[in-house]
Amino acid sequence: MVDFARVQKELQECNRDFEVSGIKVIPKSDANLAHLLGTIPGPLGTPYEGGSFKIDITLPDGYPFEPPKMHFATKVWHPNISSQSGAICLDILKDQWSPALTLKTALLSVQALLSAPEPDDPQDAVVAQQYLRDYPTFMGTARYWTEAFAMTSSLGVEEKVQKLVEMGFPEALVKSTLVSVNGDENMALEKLCSG
Amino acid sequence: MGNQLGGDFLVAGGSERTERESFGICNLGTRYESQDFTWHAVASWTWDAQDETCGICRMAFDGCCPDCKLPGDDCPLIWGACNHAFHLHCILKWVNSQTPQAHCPMCRREWQFKG
Numbered sequence: 556m557v558d559f560a561r562v563q564k565e566l567q568e569c570n571r572d573f574e575v576s577g578i579k580v581i582p583k584s585d586a587n588l589a590h591l592l593g594t595i596p597g598p599l600g601t602p603y604e605g606g607s608f609k610i611d612i613t614l615p616d617g618y619p620f621e622p623p624k625m626h627f628a629t630k631v632w633h634p635n636i637s638s639q640s641g642a643i644c645l646d647i648l649k650d651q652w653s654p655a656l657t658l659k660t661a662l663l664s665v666q667a668l669l670s671a672p673e674p675d676d677p678q679d680a681v682v683a684q685q686y687l688r689d690y691p692t693f694m695g696t697a698r699y700w701t702e703a704f705a706m707t708s709s710l711g712v713e714e715k716v717q718k719l720v721e722m723g724f725p726e727a728l729v730k731s732t733l734v735s736v737n738g739d740e741n742m743a744l745e746k747l748c749s750g
Numbered sequence: 751m752g753n754q755l756g757g758d759f760l761v762a763g764g765s766e767r768t769e770r771e772s773f774g775i776c777n778l779g780t781r782y783e784s785q786d787f788t789w790h791a792v793a794s795w796t797w798d799a800q801d802e803t804c805g806i807c808r809m810a811f812d813g814c815c816p817d818c819k820l821p822g823d824d825c826p827l828i829w830g831a832c833n834h835a836f837h838l839h840c841i842l843k844w845v846n847s848q849t850p851q852a853h854c855p856m857c858r859r860e861w862q863f864k865g
Contacts, residue, residue, distance in 0.1 A: 655855035
């Protein structure tokens with residue numbers, strides 16, 4: 556059974572110093588504290604700077620005695636994060652987990668991973684190869700992905716709808732999909748493409 | 751009777767005493783009413799740990815772990831050889847979930863109960 560009293564406390568504490576850390580964790584629905592959505596800002600001085608990265612969090616029954624399951628919901632180009640699934644290769648989310656860690660400290664570690672890639676222990680072999688063999692291209696791709704997927708669009712709702720309709724999706728479906736992802740046009744596009 | 755009352759006043763102390771004494775003098779020779787004073791014994795206790803909250807459940811050490819209802823002897827603290835303290839129930843859950851060797855959640859040293 557998840558220790559929800561602790562989770563509740565963690566959410567309060569984490570969101571209290573959002574101003575300083577920029578790290579936010581919110582429940583995906585009010586009814587269930589086992590599914591959460593974390594947000595981390597891309598570290599300054601990296602190709603991820605300026606991006607806002609969403610991380611899908613699922614708490615296993617044994618939490619906090621088992622690590623939280625985390626994967627990137629925002630597409631990101633990084634040797635230790637799968638460009639396909641968002642899976643994260645980070646020891647503290649696996650065998651190095653400790654119950655003294657929290658969702659906030661785990662997200663801080665993920666943020667630190669963005670600053671310090673480990674291409675010799677890759678999660679995504681293609682990205683790691685590029686990092687090792689052609690660093691400038693890696694930097695360019697990582698930057699492009701940040702701009703394309705991690706930056707909140709400044710477009711208004713009507714413009715988002717128009718953009719997606721122009722891609723060939725029916726207007727009614729576009730509108731309902733946009734609503735379901737809180738207006739995030741990239742997530743809407745992904746959802747429309749996948750089904 | 752007067753002596754007995756004085757005794758009570760000494761025990762109770764404070765402004766009550768003055769009030770009752772003057773009442774006694776004014777009514778010298780008349781019947782004293784005796785009055786029982788109620789005592790409220792107050793004591794406090796605290797665990798002598800370096801931190802205030804358990805690093806595992808994040809509840810106050812002076813409270814209890816999530817599985818217990820009453821703090822104190824029923825939900826004791828336990829120290830490791832590394833001097834980190836946890837609710838006994840919390841660290842037992844952690845130690846039992848880690849095989850073969852558990853590490854201190856705070857400092858990652860091999861966990862040994864302090865002898």
